[in-house]
Amino acid sequence: MKNGFFITFEGPDGAGKSTIIRMVANELKDVLLTREPGGIDIAEQIRKVILDKENIAMDARTEALLYAAARRQHLVEKVRPALEEGKVVLCDRFVDSSLAYQGFARGLGIDEVLSINQFAIENMMPDLTIYFDIEPELGLQRINKNKGREVNRLDLEHLEFHNRVREGYQLVLKKFPERIVKIDASREVEDVFAKTMVLLKEKII
Numbered sequence: 001m002k003n004g005f006f007i008t009f010e011g012p013d014g015a016g017k018s019t020i021i022r023m024v025a026n027e028l029k030d031v032l033l034t035r036e037p038g039g040i041d042i043a044e045q046i047r048k049v050i051l052d053k054e055n056i057a058m059d060a061r062t063e064a065l066l067y068a069a070a071r072r073q074h075l076v077e078k079v080r081p082a083l084e085e086g087k088v089v090l091c092d093r094f095v096d097s098s099l100a101y102q103g104f105a106r107g108l109g110i111d112e113v114l115s116i117n118q119f120a121i122e123n124m125m126p127d128l129t130i131y132f133d134i135e136p137e138l139g140l141q142r143i144n145k146n147k148g149r150e151v152n153r154l155d156l157e158h159l160e161f162h163n164r165v166r167e168g169y170q171l172v173l174k175k176f177p178e179r180i181v182k183i184d185a186s187r188e189v190e191d192v193f194a195k196t197m198v199l200l201k202e203k204i205i
């Protein structure tokens, strides 16, 4: 039985999501901070295959299935046990990334990608999702400035792809309005962090 609280964070590349989540985890203390794709050994291995810049031949359905496989393993090995212990779990990306990136931006269909993910997650949807919204152009500028950040196969996609990702997220938001809350991530980090904390305190305390 799950009695913890499952919070996921979403957004186009360069929204500053990972920085904010680290700040949130520091502030909230007793939480499990993890990420997708990855978070445990098998899923980190799958992440390498998906994001390898050499793997340009990867088919969109293969990509969707690999993300779902990494998600499944991460969920059963790490997320579900923590939720069963009553923990608050903060996860950097989850199923909505697949809906926006593979479902919409790659053109596989949001409902089709949701259905393969339902097989992988068996109804373990997040209790709350925070979506950091940013203009892809600004997001990509931030990535280019942040030299320490890994540049992966998806970062190398054209601006048009990243615009579709953002459009995909807007559709996902409309599909799950009761679960997903949008925050403007184009502001200064401190400002975005403060807004995120207000929201989290409202929902989990």
Ligand code: TMP
Binding pocket: 013, 036, 037, 067, 093, 094, 095, 097, 098, 099, 101, 102, 152, 154, 155
């Ligand atoms: P990250 O940069 O947030 O670690 O995520 C790696 C990339 O993988 C990022 O470009 C978003 C992408 N992604 C998908 O396309 N589908 C997914 O289901 C997930 C979790 C990530």
